[in-house]
Amino acid sequence: MDPEGSRIRDDPHVNVMMAGSTLRKVKSRSWKKQRHFRLLEDGLTIWYKSRWAGKGHSTFSVTELEAVREGHQSEVLQSIAEEFSADLCFTLVFHGRQGNLDLVAESPEEARAWIQGVRKLIHKAQTMDEKERLDQWVCDWFQKADKNKDGKMNFKEVRKLLKMMNVEMNEEHALHLFTMADKSESGSLEIEQFVHFYKILTQRDEVWKVFQDYSGDGEKLLLEELENFLMIEQQEGGRSAQHSQELIDRYEPSETAKKQGVMSLDGFQMYLCSQEGSILKPEHRGIYQDMNQPLNHYSISSSHNTYLLEDQLRGQSSLEAYIQALKRGCRCVEVDSWDGSDGEPVVYHGHTLTSKILFRDIISTLKEYAFKASDFPVILSLENHCGIEQQTVMAQHLRHILGDTLLTTLLDGQMPQQLPSPQELRGKILLKAKKIGGLVDCLDETLTDEVSDEEEMANDDAGSPTAEDPPADCLNENNKKSKSKLSRELSDLVVYCKSVHFHGFEHARSHSKCYEMSSFSESKAKRLAKEAGTDFVQYNTRQLSRIYPSGLRTDSSNYNPQDMWNVGCQIVALNFQTAGLEMDLNDGLFRQNSCCGYVLKPDFMRDSSTRFSPERPEERQGYIPLRLSIQVISGQQLPKVNQKEGSIVDPLVRVEIYGVPQDQAKEETSHINNNGFNPLWNETLNFVIHTPELALVRFVVEDYDKASRNDFIGQFTLPFTCIQAGYRHIHLLSKDGTAIPPSSLFINISISELK
Structure with a gap:
């Protein structure tokens, strides 16, 4: 069934894994326990158990793995390096x-x-095509359910397996299909027959109907018929006959059909389930935007309190948190540095019980992982609470560890009139911090540009200051923050990202330099966006601004970043460790442009004389509202929410639009009882989008519950401008933003100008 699979089983390394090994599982310096690990016969599942734990064991799939690191490349393994x-x-x-x-x-x-x-198996899992992936998924289920490991399943076992797979079906129908698949009439199915049974079970009428509309004989699509489908339904006009032939070559499983230049129903379904048939435009997956504009013309994927893996009061500070954020394409990370007891600066969330890590270790991690996901620049946002001596130590670590990677001089030696571009800064790390020199409106400046929680609350209690008020740090005479001077060595490392206090838009217009940037708490930014939206948009055409979550979010929850993107804020910092809607939106915006962490803002947000206001989108030049119509047709293999035997989901689909205030909207389908396997909705949801360039569309699938809150099943978020019209599949993601194949939604999208 899988020649590649048999080849990999002949591999000597994989054979060692299949034979099994005793490995120590290490959780800390004191927790090191022996476990027996082996690769199961499916070539995809790794099984392990304690020698002493009786029947208890654990398994995970190679598809869950991203990479293997050799040697002491984790904090835990570094701690036992001597042993x-x-x-x-x-x-x-x-x-x-x-x-x-x-x-x-x-x-x-x-x-x-x-x-x-493991590396070979990860590579194999990543390079499987849709058909192999589906076969593998079905085989995995078979292996899971084949309790006595005899490679066969009777009807009762198959019924149980279907329940596990989220299928509730008519017993008579299931038995009929089972008998059809049981070619040997033995009363049980072997794996090949089960795959066949599964294929008959998953024949999709809704896809067959679309196929019938374009197929002359109902059996196949001729080249010309496929072209018609692509032009009329998929709105891919201008594509050549050659493109249709390529699709046949790529997705048609039958060699005979390929030779005749036709596509069967199987091939058609494979194409619709592929990346080319997905909702995200293929041409937007790679770098497709101009990367030669000034840095402040881009939205930049940004993390807050990057060192935390959990909450802000007692969570663990970890280098792993930096690695995870950087791997997700994050391009602005934060470091909170404090004086360490032995002369080495440490990083943690000040005045809390979070654990501490060494500043120098973070910089080493940054050096190694900064450019794995993207080679566009990384901004290191420094919250500096150190005295002069340890500031100088930080400067030495930055210079020695990062070397040429750290940008320490102007690119062309000239005083910049605008910021350099991501393209010019490729492979560079930029330090964002205070700098000696330039305008100082607050003589008694503190070295942090985030307002403390107490000040933020005092500020809010005192009534909202206007946009032109001096910053809270200057007003608050009782400010108990440690006031310290700035080390010249550290100051000299700041080039294009000098932290300054914000003194209002009027002041910025006449005094600010392009390399000066301010930080705003979420509440201040939200207020400014509402009261002076156009001013904020104009400000961001000239300078960078950074937004950070309120200090009151001790649970590391996030604010909605859309409000900030609507006024052109670039560095909208979120707690990457916290899953949910806000990180879905962040992942959604940065899913385009090769996930490189930089997305070019729309042209009306880059023009310094812009009059755009998110509150009044209809007033901008070139305003053309669009109608978005989404027919939610069906769902495929939705994961179970509740693993309890016999529980099946009652799914509904909600489409949510995020954008300017007028575009915020939600519509949902009805729920389908007891079917997570192949629910059919055939319901149409309609929206009007006033500012398409800023809108994000989020598809959410939930398990309906009339007594309590619906359970989350899966989601997918993408920019409106990246949507392909026509019949499309949406490949759902978990709460963590990782793929959950083969779960998908089948929809038909049409976009038209609002007449």
Whole structure:
């Protein structure tokens, strides 16, 4: 069934994994326990158990793994480096927010076999096409359900398996299909037959109907018929016959059909389920935007309190949090530095119980991971609470560890009139911090540009200051913050991102330089956006601004970043460690442009004389509202929310629009009882979009519950401008933003000007 699979089973490294090994699972310096690990026969599941734990065991799939790190490349393994040499150690890194697995082998040879073997299996899992992926998924379920491991399943076992797969079906119908698949009439299905049974079970009438509309004989699509479908339904006019032929070559499973230049129903379904048939325009997946504009003309993926893996009061500070954020394309990370007891600056959330990490370790991590996901510049936002001596130590670490990667001089030696572009700054790290020199309106300046929680509350209690008020730091005479001077060595490392206090839009218009930037708390930014939207948009055409969550969000929750993007704020910092709507929107905006962390703002937000206001979108030049019509047709293999036996989801689909205030909207379908396998809605949801260039569209699937809150099943968010019209599949993501194949929605989208 899988020649590639048999090839990989002949691999010596994979054979070692299948034979099994005793590896130490390490959680800390004191928690190191032996576990027996092996790769199961499916070539995809890793199983492990304690020698002593009786029947208890754990499993995970290779598809959940992102990478293998060799040696002491995690904080846990570094802590036991003296006990176990690097050639015995490795780390399995999972997608999303799942914690790593740190392992120690008994010999360097065994470690090498696991490192190389897992890498090969990850590569195989990543390069499977849609058909192989689906076959693999079905086989996985078969293996899970085949309790006695005899490679066969009777009807009763198949019924149970269908329940596990979120299918509730008529027993008579299921038995009929089972009998059709049981070619040998043995009363049980072997794996090949089960795959066949699954295929008949998942034949999709809704896809067949679309196919019938364009197929002359109802059996196949001729080249010309496929072209018609692409032009009329998919609105892909101007594509050549060659493109249709390419689709046949790529997705048609039948060699005979390929030779005849026709597409069968199977091929048609494969194409619709592929990336080319997905809702996100293929041409927007890579870098498609102009990367030569000034830095402030882009939205920049940005993280707040990057060192935290959990909440802000007692969470763990971790280098892993930086690695995870950078791997997600984050281009602005934050470091809160404080004086360490032994002369080495430490990073943690001040005045809380969060654990501490060394500043120098963070900089080493930054050096290694900054440019793995994207080679566009990274901004290091420094919240500096250190005295002069340890500031100088920080400056030395930055210079020594980062070397040429750290930008320390003007690119052309000239005083800039505008910021350099992401293209010009490729591979560079920029320090954002206070700098000696320039305008100082507050003589008694503190070195942090975030207002403390107490000040923010006092400010809000005292009534909202106007946009032109001096900052709270200057007003608050009782400010108990440590006031310290700035180290010249550290100051000299700040070039294009000099932190300054914000003294109002009028002041900025006449005095500010392009390399000066201010930070705003979410409440202040929201107020300014509402009261002076156009001023804020204009301000952001000249300078960078950074927004950070309120200090009252001790649970590391997030604000909605859309309000800030609506006025052109670039560095909208979110707690990357907290899953939910806000991170879905962030992932959605930055999903385009190769996930490089930079997205070019619309032209009307880059023009310094712009009159755009998110409150009054109809007043801008070139205003053309659009009608978005989404027919939600069906769902496929939705994951179970409740793993309890016999529980099946009652799914509904909600489409949410985020954008300027007038565009915020939600519409949902009715729910379907007891069917997470192939629910059919055939309901149409309609929206009017006033500012398409700023809108994000979020598709959410939930398990309806009349007694309590609906449970989340999956979601997918993308910019409105990246949507492909026509019949499309939406490949759903988990709460963590990771793929949950083969779960999808099948929809038909049409976009037209509002007449």
